[in-house]
Amino acid sequence: MGTLxxxxxxxxxxxxxxxxxxxxxxxLPRGGAADPFALRIGNRLLGNPDDAPAIEMTSVGGVFDFDxxxxxxxxxxxxxxxxxxxxxxxxxAQTFQPxxxxxxxxxxxxxxxxxxxxxxxxxxxxxxRVGMNISTGDVSLxxxxxxxxxxxxxxxxxxxxxxTLPRRAVDCGAARALFEQYCMxxxxxxxxxxxxxxxxxxxxxxxxxxVFGVSRRSDRAGIRxxxxxxxxxxxxxxxxAGRMETEGMVWGAVQVPQGGEPIVLMAEHPTTGGYxxxxxxxxxxxGVLGQLGFADGCAPIRFIKVSKHEALALYRExxxxxxxxxxxxxxKFGQQTDRQGTRD
Amino acid sequence: xxxxxxxxxAQHAMLLYALTMRLSWFGDRxxxxxxxxxxxxxxxxxxxxxxxHLRTQKVHALRDLTPAYRTLLLxxxxxxxxxxxxxxxxxxxxxxxxLTPAAQAGKFVEVPVCYEAAHAPDLAEVASINGLSTDDVxxxxxxxxxxxxxxxxxxGFPYLAGLPAAIAxxxxxxxxxxxxxxxxxxxxAQTGIYPRSTAGGWRLIGRTPLRMFDGARHPPAMLAxxxxxxxxxxxxxxxxxxxxxxxxxxx
Numbered sequence: 001m002g003t004l005x006x007x008x009x010x011x012x013x014x015x016x017x018x019x020x021x022x023x024x025x026x027x028l029p030r031g032g033a034a035d036p037f038a039l040r041i042g043n044r045l046l047g048n049p050d051d052a053p054a055i056e057m058t059s060v061g062g063v064f065d066f067d068x069x070x071x072x073x074x075x076x077x078x079x080x081x082x083x084x085x086x087x088x089x090x091x092x093a094q095t096f097q098p099x100x101x102x103x104x105x106x107x108x109x110x111x112x113x114x115x116x117x118x119x120x121x122x123x124x125x126x127x128x129r130v131g132m133n134i135s136t137g138d139v140s141l142x143x144x145x146x147x148x149x150x151x152x153x154x155x156x157x158x159x160x161x162x163x164t165l166p167r168r169a170v171d172c173g174a175a176r177a178l179f180e181q182y183c184m185x186x187x188x189x190x191x192x193x194x195x196x197x198x199x200x201x202x203x204x205x206x207x208x209x210x211v212f213g214v215s216r217r218s219d220r221a222g223i224r225x226x227x228x229x230x231x232x233x234x235x236x237x238x239x240x241a242g243r244m245e246t247e248g249m250v251w252g253a254v255q256v257p258q259g260g261e262p263i264v265l266m267a268e269h270p271t272t273g274g275y276x277x278x279x280x281x282x283x284x285x286x287g288v289l290g291q292l293g294f295a296d297g298c299a300p301i302r303f304i305k306v307s308k309h310e311a312l313a314l315y316r317e318x319x320x321x322x323x324x325x326x327x328x329x330x331x332k333f334g335q336q337t338d339r340q341g342t343r344d
Numbered sequence: 345x346x347x348x349x350x351x352x353x354a355q356h357a358m359l360l361y362a363l364t365m366r367l368s369w370f371g372d373r374x375x376x377x378x379x380x381x382x383x384x385x386x387x388x389x390x391x392x393x394x395x396x397h398l399r400t401q402k403v404h405a406l407r408d409l410t411p412a413y414r415t416l417l418l419x420x421x422x423x424x425x426x427x428x429x430x431x432x433x434x435x436x437x438x439x440x441x442x443l444t445p446a447a448q449a450g451k452f453v454e455v456p457v458c459y460e461a462a463h464a465p466d467l468a469e470v471a472s473i474n475g476l477s478t479d480d481v482x483x484x485x486x487x488x489x490x491x492x493x494x495x496x497x498x499x500g501f502p503y504l505a506g507l508p509a510a511i512a513x514x515x516x517x518x519x520x521x522x523x524x525x526x527x528x529x530x531x532x533a534q535t536g537i538y539p540r541s542t543a544g545g546w547r548l549i550g551r552t553p554l555r556m557f558d559g560a561r562h563p564p565a566m567l568a569x570x571x572x573x574x575x576x577x578x579x580x581x582x583x584x585x586x587x588x589x590x591x592x593x594x595x
Contacts (some may be wrong), residue, residue: 021419024410025395026557026565027495131560147499194370246496248410248417250374272412272496280371283422308427311372315422 002068002103004126006155010062010109014148015127015134015157016119017053017333023132024271030251031147034220034267035076035117035290037182037318041175042075042121044326045098047164051331052125053134055151057118059293061109062151064120066101070160071123073098076179077115077291082108096176115184116293124160125333147268148220162333174325182318183287190285190303191311193254195276198244203230207254207278211300212262214292221268222255223292227300229260232276249273252281252289254303264289279303282311284318364390365438367431375418375430377438387414388493388505392450392570394438401437404429411494411569450492450570455537455552457486457528457575458583463551470513470530470547481549482577484508490535490573500539500557500565504573507535519545526552528575539565550575553586 006013016039019032033039033056040050054075055062061079074081074095081093086104093099093107095118101107112118120126127134127149134149136157151157196204210228217224249255253265255275264281265273266289281289281303292301306314364380377394381387395411398418405424410417420430459467459482471478490504497503512533520543523529527538529546538544539556556566567573578586 021407023564024408024417024419025495025569026563026567027497027499027501028564030408131562132564133559191369191372194368194376245413245415246494247412247415248370248374248376250371250417250419252371270496270498271410272494277370282372308369308372312422312425312427315372319423 001124001158001160002066002070004122004157004159005065005067006151006153006157007063007065007106009151009153009155010057010060012058013062013151014056015053015136015151016056016148017129017134018051018331019267020132024248027271028132029147029267029269029271031267033117033119033290035119035183035287037287038076038117038179038290039119039121040322041096041179041326042073042119044322044329045073045075045096045170045172045175046071046121046123047166048121048123048125048162048329049165049331049333050329052121052162052333053127053129054122055120055126055157057109057120059116060111061118061120063106063108066103066105066107068103068160069101071098071100072107073121074109074118075121075175076118076183077112077293079112079118080110084108094172096172096179098172112293115291117290122159123164125162126157126159128158128161129333165329170326178321178325179287182284183291185285185288186299186301187304188285188288188301189282189306189311189314190252190254190279191282191306191308193277193279195244196278198232198276199230199256199278200233203232204278206230207262208303208305211302213300214294214298215261216294218292218294219268220266221270222266223264223289225262225264225301230256230262230278231260232256232258234258244274244276246272246274249277250280251286252283253277254279254281266290279305282306282314284311284315365435367434369427370417373420373422373425375420375434377416377418377434379414379416381414384413385505388491391416391494395569396450398434398437403433403437406430412496413493450568450572452489452572452574453567454574454576455528455554456578456582456586457550457552458578458580459485459550460580460583462580463524463527463583464549466516466529466547467549470511470549473513474511476510481511484511485530485535485549486575486577488574490575492567492569492571492573493534494569495565495567498538498540498542499559500567502536502556502567502571502573504535504537505533507533509533513547515545516547519543523548524551526554526556528552537567550577551583553583553588555588 019030084106212225215224379390405421408419490506523544531546
């Protein structure tokens with residue numbers, strides 16, 4: 001157990017676990033890692049429970065100082081990383097390659113080369129669970145920290161407070177291959193939305209045939225798409241009041257506001273919404289959403305229609321493959337407040 | 345299913361229930377239940393009754409429930425979800441006479457609100473738009489027993505139904521960048537409470553010192569869907585006494 005000093009947080013770094021389910025009726029979405037699959041791979045590489053918290057870094061990483069020895073790994077997007085040892089040594093850190101670091105080590109991360117979000121994972125977890133929040137270890141949390149404890153320069157974050165399992169010898173190449181196969185896709189699998197009757201059929205066809213870019217106005221609540229406009233019907237819908245009533249929303253829902261630029265809801269989405277939903281991203285591809293950035297040279301994306309049965313089968317196949325590579329880990333980092341574990 | 349109803353009236357109610365519910369899948373792990381009803385109140389009552397009932401039941405792999413005006417969304421664990429079995433379980437549980445909305449009412453909460461000008465930046469405007477005095481607005485706002493329709497927008501933000509039509513007021517044309525936590529507002533025919541400081545376009549007519557949402561508390565939100573609320577006017581002295589931030593010297 002030790003303390004990590006945030007020397008530089010990077011543009012948007014926060015403590016994230018797998019979030020919590022069961023609270024949407026009071027307005028709390030699941031939250032947690034924007035790419036839950038990458039976080040789970042990182043945790044499994046270290047022998048952590050799947051839901052152990054880590055630092056989620058967005059586009060550019062930070063600079064962190066260890067005051068104690070630790071085993072750490074970077075999972076997710078490929079950020080440049082250097083490990084400066086207390087003896088003056090400097091070595092590059094490879095993503096998905098766990099390593100031991102001595103007390104006094106500084107880890108410096110830079111711009112991502114592919115993907116958008118990376119997870120800085122430490123054996124035993126980073127941060128402490130307080131109620132449904134992740135705290136740096138100092139329990140005075142602001143109510144605004146409920147969804148994300150954003151890291152600031154000078155923060156001191158406890159690490160290694162949780163249990164770890166004996167680590168299996170893991171092929172890091174297999175971990176990377178899983179991430180690339182499941183999180184670095186440009187074709188996102190999705191099922192038909194619940195409000196397709198609120199679009200003319202040609203608009204629904206246009207949605208599935210279009211390629212989209214990712215707007216800079218995207219965040220952890222939602223990805224704003226650009227490049228193709230999809231028009232919802234403006235005339236009243238038969239049997240409806242013409243205007244949709246606010247209803248429950250889910251991670252992956254593709255909403256289309258009157259303006260025509262779709263929004264894909266993510267980890268911190270509002271729990272309810274009033275825009276029609278044209279499609280809903282398959283759970284297996286949540287990781288893909290988390291890796292969609294607006295960096296230069298980011299290839300456009302498109303949506304592939306699958307049935308809900310196919311979507312669930314893809315998810316279960318991925319879970320089998322994850323367990324094949326790492327063995328089954330389960331989720332029990334510290335105090336659990338929700339009724340069951342949360343899955344991505 | 346077995347008919348364990350006694351009275352013909354209850355059986356009739358049950359039959360109506362079965363006819364007024366439509367199921368569809370939202371994505372690959374959420375079941376959307378849409379309720380019919382003659383009025384918004386009736387639909388809302390059905391949503392709350394179903395929400396309260398399902399919360400107390402063991403539904404295999406159910407992880408989350410999201411009530412709204414006429415829909416209830418059930419989210420399942422994708423590892424254990426079976427589509428047909430989940431639909432069947434939900435139909436079984438909701439086709440029951442236990443679901444009469446009246447028998448499933450939520451808790452009653454009195455919310456103290458200071459309507460003095462310092463905490464009520466839009467009270468005078470709400471009064472003048474509606475041709476009333478500010479005292480009238482406060483009297484009308486504290487009169488009804490409101491129902492929490494659902495919670496959304498931001499964690500713990502309750503959408504309350506039951507606002508007297510005489511004080512219904514449109515949203516601000518330009519939303520504020522920051523609204524003080526605890527602010528009580530009006531938007532159209534609804535009233536609500538901002539649990540934390542966020543941007544917002546509701547017209548602010550008062551402020552409660554109560555902490556509506558606290559992630560470290562269990563349960564974190566003071567109000568749940570279906571709960572009933574009455575506002576009680578307090579003065580700024582009482583507000584300061586009740587305000588945890590002021591009493592701890594943080595403000």
